[in-house]
Amino acid sequence: MRFGINFFPTVSPEEKSGAQFYDECLELTRRADELGYNSVKTVEHYFFAYGGYSPDPVTFLTAAAMVTKDLRLVTGAVIPAFSHPCKLAGKLAMLDNISHGRLDVGFARAFLPDEFAAFQTSMEESRDRFNEGIEACRRLWSETDVVFKGKFHQFGPVTMLPRPYQKPHPPIWVAATFTAESFEWAGRNGYNLMIVPYVSTREKVAELLKLYRDNYAQSGKEPGTEQIQMSYHCYIAEDGEAAQREGKLYFDDYTNKLLVAVSAWSRHKTDQYKGYEHLVEQIKRNTYEDALRDTKVFVGTPAQVAEQIAMVREWYGEVEPSLQINFGNMPHEAAQRSLELFAAEVMPKYGTRVAATV
Template sequence: MRFGINLFPTVGPQEKEAWRHFDEALELVESAERLGYHHVKTVEHYFLAYGGYSPDPVTFLAAAAARTERIRLVTGAVIPAFTHPLQLAGKLAMLDNISKGRLDVGFGRAFLPDEFEAFEISMDESRPRFEEGVEACRRLWSEEKVEWRGEFFRFGPLTMLPRPFQQPHPPILVATATTPESCTAAGRAGHGLMMVPSINKREKLQEMLGLYREGRAAAGHDPDTGDVHFSYGCYLADDADEAYERGKLYSEYTNGKLLEAVSGWSRTRSEQYPGYEKIVERISGGSFDTSLAEDKALVGTPQQVVERLGRIREWYGDVTISLQVISGNMPYEESARTMELFAEKVMPHFAETAG
């Protein structure tokens, strides 16, 4: 198993100034490299406390690249629906060069109605815009004199500059929340996968992973080599009661920010997002204790987290784990301590399968 950190902000100006958030997040990036983590990841969201401090993951990851030498940089994820593919492919290729080939590009469809409304884009177009954007970027990276005549964009023939550092292009990951068809499509295309254990039952995740690996095999890709990322809220302390109490506090805080962000689904319906009209109800009905009992959060003492990860590996195999170490407006010192305890007392138990 490989482990990295996911710097998903859930704060606004009332809780923390933006400059302080970025200063602390970049300090955590430096610590992650020093402690031997595999990657650092961040998100693309807009104007809401749920992720809004990260409207452009490329800008943040470029700063992270300047402070590090080894750690992988992952967009988790960029949104093709909101950016022209010429611009998106170009700035990602630029980051790939700045980092000397340390970039993994995660693409996502987005799911918040308020963001689609702000960009004046229909949610019913999200899947075709996503598919067109990913394929256009892939071709711009790997081909010359690209001519594109799609449903949403038309350009070329042209050759994009700069060319990516990694050839033929940076590794591609596809984010999926609940849609099995996305897993099959990602597998057939030979892409990696980013999944969200916190919102799915174990059996559903196993089914989706099976479809992904079947898709890879059917297209001639090794079904066991696809990179699969899972993100988990993470809080460690040597004292079990402290870990539980603080982990619960930050989890419920994050849940509140998520509820605010998805409130638009109370007035929105889209065939591209079946079942999302019930998302507010599902999130409201969840509980930290249930999440912990189902190993959907990596909270506890180091030994408790080792045991949780052991079960996760039994269920899903050697997936790549992203630790959400700042969600819930955790104080910097507690985020840093969680990372240190995890690196010193948890990661060694999984060293035999580390990348």
Template sequence: MKFGINLAPNVTPEEKSGGQVFAEFLELAELAEKLGFEHVKTVEHYFTSYGGYSPDPVTFLAAVAARTERIRLVTGAVLPAFTHPLKLAGKLAMLDNISRGRLEVGFGRAFLPDEFAAFQISMDESRPRFDEGVEACRRLWAEENVVWDGQFYQFGPVTMLPRPFQEPHPPILVATARTPESAEAAGVAGYGVMMVPSINKVEKVQDMLALYRKAYAGAGHPGEGQVHMTYNTYLSEDPEQARTLGKEYAENTHEKLLSAVTSWATTRSEQYRGYEQIAQKAKSSSFEDQIRETKVLVGTPDEVVDQVRQIREWFGEITISLQPTAGNMPLEESVRTMRLFAEHVLPRFA
């Protein structure tokens, strides 16, 4: 298994300023490399306390690239629906060169109705915009004199500069939250997948993984593909503190998620079947449920070892992104969580 960190700024301006958040995140990224973690990942969201400090993950990861030498950089994820593919492919190619080939590009469809409304883009165009954006970026990286005549964009012939550092292009991952067809399509294309186990039952995640791996193998790609999953994480050597503070920070993040998905109660889209239930499901989920169902990594180091073993039994040899910055967690708590994980959990899964 591989382990990295996901730095999602789930904070309000009253809790932390943007300057404070990114100073802390850069410190954590440098620490992650020193502790032996495999990657640093961050999100793209807008306007709300649920990730809204990160409208451009490329900007942040470029700063991480300048401060590190080894650790992989993962967009988790960039959103093609909101960016022209010429701009998106170009700035990602720049980051691949700045980092000398350490970039992995995660693409996502976006899922918050308020973001689509702000960009004046219909959610019913989500899937075709995503497919077109990913394929246009892939071709711009891998080919020269690209001519594109799509549903949403037309351009060319153009040759993207700079060319990607990695040939023919950086590894591609796609976010697949609830839709089995997305997992299957990623497998056929030979892409990795990024999944969020906290919003699905174990059996559904297993079914989606089985579809993905079968499609990946059936298309003739080597290995089993790449699977990323993200978990809120809090460790302490004191079990009572781990449970008490882990709950506090997880519930802080949960409240921000609830606020961000509120508009799903009145939103419907064929591109997002079942998403209208997200708000209600989020309200009914408790921290105790998440602990019982191993949807968070919270506890003493030994307890978290057992949790990771359970995840491996369910899902196989995957890549786990720890989220050590849940809610308004102080920097020193994030540092302690990462150090305890690196010292006591990482060696057990080397």
């Protein structure tokens, strides 16, 4: 079983400078590579304490490439709706070459109304822009003399330089949350999948994963070769009661910042995001205690977290947990401890290579 780490910033300038946050994340990334983790992932968001310190995941992952040797570098995810495909495909191909083929490209639709407003892009166009952006990038990576005639972008003939290091292109992932159509589309196109299970019930997640896998099996790719990455908040300490008590502080801080970012949904509704008008209330109902009870977070002693992962594996099959190890305004030392304890005492239970402590 493979494990990754992910950075979803939930800090404000009053709490931590950008320079300090990036320094800490890069140190965690360097150490994760030494310890045998599989991947590092980060997001694309803007303006808010929720995600705002990561407006360009490619920049961070390029820095991460310089301090690692083996980690897969995962965009989790880039937003086609906010970038011209020629620019997006070009900088991703550049990172693929800089890292000598360690890039995995996750794409997402975006879901925050304030971000769409700032980019002067209609949310009603988000799915079409998402689909078109992925197709344009895929063609720019794998073809020459590309002539593209989409709804939003028309260009060519052009040949993208540099050519991707991985052939025909880096692995493509699709981020999905609530919408069955997104899971079905990702599977039908043979793309890998990244999800955040804590916003849904276990039964709903299992239903959506089955839908994805069923469609993947019909995509022409071999069933069982799909990759699924699931993001979990993770906080570990030797004292289980302390871990749960401190984990609540960081989880609640994360949730409060998320609520600020999604507040526009309380006055917004669109058929392109069915059900999102209830998102604010849904997040408020999704308490830390509920998340802990339902194994939507990994919190506790190493033994407790190992049991939580065993349950996830039983429910969802072979997936790669992507551990959000510095959520909320968590002290760097606490994130370091979680990273080390997970590698030393949890990963070996799942046959994962763990390097010697250095």
